[in-house]
Amino acid sequence: MTTTIEVGMLGLGTVGSGVVERLARSAAKIEQTQGIRLHLAAVAVNHLNAHRTVQLPIGTRLTDSLTNVVCDRKIQLVIEVMGTVATAKKAIVAALNQGKAVVTANKDLIATAGPELAALAKKRGCDLFYEASVAGGIPILRTLTDSYVTDNVQSISGIINGTANYILSAMAAGQSYEQALTTAQAAGYAEADPTNDVAGIDAAYKLMILSRFAFGQELSLSQIAPVGITHLSASICQSAMENGWRVKLLAQIQQHGPGLYCRVAPVAVPVDQPLSQINGVQNAVAVQSEAIGTSLYTGPGAGSTATANSVLNDVLVAAKHLISGCQTIHNQKDAGTLAVTRFDQLTQTYLGFGKVAPQVLKRHADEADFSVKMITNNCYQITNLSATQREKLSAALPLTLVPIAGTADWTQVAENPMATTVNVAI
Numbered sequence: 001m002t003t004t005i006e007v008g009m010l011g012l013g014t015v016g017s018g019v020v021e022r023l024a025r026s027a028a029k030i031e032q033t034q035g036i037r038l039h040l041a042a043v044a045v046n047h048l049n050a051h052r053t054v055q056l057p058i059g060t061r062l063t064d065s066l067t068n069v070v071c072d073r074k075i076q077l078v079i080e081v082m083g084t085v086a087t088a089k090k091a092i093v094a095a096l097n098q099g100k101a102v103v104t105a106n107k108d109l110i111a112t113a114g115p116e117l118a119a120l121a122k123k124r125g126c127d128l129f130y131e132a133s134v135a136g137g138i139p140i141l142r143t144l145t146d147s148y149v150t151d152n153v154q155s156i157s158g159i160i161n162g163t164a165n166y167i168l169s170a171m172a173a174g175q176s177y178e179q180a181l182t183t184a185q186a187a188g189y190a191e192a193d194p195t196n197d198v199a200g201i202d203a204a205y206k207l208m209i210l211s212r213f214a215f216g217q218e219l220s221l222s223q224i225a226p227v228g229i230t231h232l233s234a235s236i237c238q239s240a241m242e243n244g245w246r247v248k249l250l251a252q253i254q255q256h257g258p259g260l261y262c263r264v265a266p267v268a269v270p271v272d273q274p275l276s277q278i279n280g281v282q283n284a285v286a287v288q289s290e291a292i293g294t295s296l297y298t299g300p301g302a303g304s305t306a307t308a309n310s311v312l313n314d315v316l317v318a319a320k321h322l323i324s325g326c327q328t329i330h331n332q333k334d335a336g337t338l339a340v341t342r343f344d345q346l347t348q349t350y351l352g353f354g355k356v357a358p359q360v361l362k363r364h365a366d367e368a369d370f371s372v373k374m375i376t377n378n379c380y381q382i383t384n385l386s387a388t389q390r391e392k393l394s395a396a397l398p399l400t401l402v403p404i405a406g407t408a409d410w411t412q413v414a415e416n417p418m419a420t421t422v423n424v425a426i
């Protein structure tokens with residue numbers, strides 16, 4: 001027997017168009033294998049007369065009124081793929097208040113208002129799913145929810161912004177920053193305004209969501225203080241590559257005793273580490289846990305088709321719940337109580353890029369506790385650099401400092417005698 005679920009969608013851009021296309025392609029398969037017919041009743045957009053790359057199914061209503069969709073009594077499930085924070089929040093709250101299931105790809109909103117929306121969903125007995133909000137096509141949130149129940153996550157290290165990874169990979173291949181960003185925008189990887197992509201804010205939002213799932217811990221943007229990629233150049237990426245590293249925008253979170261250490265910043269990853277091989281729009285999330293050890297989840301992190309696939313997987317889970325009447329178990333972990341610190345507070349090894357005479361750098365090193373090795377004319381390896389020394393060095397010399405993955409010195413960090421310390425290489 002086939003049951004029809006009435007669906008409304010907010011947004012028909014890169015992701016929304018992908019949803020329409022994938023829905024059309026897989027309708028028969030969904031009906032055959034799941035016994036569900038997803039009927040797209042209405043779609044809301046900003047500009048009614050804008051050119052569309054997809055054709056809506058016959059009978060689907062196109063409107064420029066969000067209310068027209070979220071307040072339609074027949075609609076049982078709302079897909080929010082329009083972006084924005086305040087407007088999307090209002091629409092989602094309205095949908096949940098009317099008992100509709102909600103699926104969204106909106107990391108900005110979920111990072112900043114996720115717990116509040118989850119509480120409302122719980123109160124209303126509705127599903128609120130957002131798999132596509134982290135790492136696009138990789139089903140990482142459901143994996144963390146379902147496959148780590150008896151396990152303990154110790155660290156996560158990921159490449160979780162497709163645009164930034166695309167730009168860094170293209171710069172390592174010799175393209176300019178501007179060229180690479182333009183291509184990433186044309187491919188639909190970047191946000192409507194790409195500032196968050198290149199400033200590390202998009203990756204920080206995703207890390208905030210991952211932190212909830214992995215550690216039950218809320219993080220704020222100011223605690224992460226993300227560093228983006230706008231200060232990097234093709235010559236830095238190429239110089240790192242020629243000498244055994246790949247510069248990647250890493251989003252990291254690691255428990256160490258009673259502390260949770262986090263970072264979103266460009267990091268030099270040694271070529272023999274798997275994350276260094278993740279290129280273009282690909283994302284990867286390396287999870288280190290007590291029971292499994294290291295697992296690496298990879299896949300496309302942005303783009304129409306991959307993101308739409310994640311959205312539709314959520315839609316199908318929510319549709320099944322609507323049909324069976326079974327309530328979602330909103331098993332949010334208690335808010336964590338770990339002390340949050342940034343990785344950049346730890347002494348570690350850096351690559352320093354810039355036109356600085358070796359004797360000048362050596363003089364700074366002799367006056368402090370760090371050591372310097374010249375790699376090439378414009379590239380130095382600076383070992384044992386503390387946070388204070390790094391700040392002094394940055395103020396004194398025109399050097400771009402990029403931390404090397406896996407070099408943080410944990411011996412100076414206060415230990416909780418009850419907790420186990422994990423040495424994570426990445």
Ligand SMILES: NC(=O)C1=CN([C@@H]2O[C@H](COP(=O)(O)OP(=O)(O)OC[C@H]3O[C@@H](n4cnc5c(N)ncnc54)[C@H](OP(=O)(O)O)[C@@H]3O)[C@@H](O)[C@H]2O)C=CC1
Pocket residue numbers: 010011012013014015016044045046047048050064066080081082083084087105106107108132133136188189190191192301302303304307
């Ligand atoms: N692009 C990607 O690869 C990924 C995107 N996401 C997230 O998915 C969401 C959508 O992204 P994307 O598809 O790229 O965005 P786009 O900019 O391509 O599309 C946004 C769509 O929303 C519509 N829209 C915007 N504001 C309103 C409004 N106030 N009322 C009605 N419609 C509105 C626009 O209408 P109109 O077309 O008329 O202008 C457009 O159709 C964002 O939250 C994004 O962060 C998540 C993972 C990957």
Ligand SMILES: N[C@@H](CC=O)C(=O)O
Pocket residue numbers: 133135136160161162163164189190191197202301302303
């Ligand atoms: N702009 C984002 C889209 C997916 O979340 C990215 O580039 O990763």
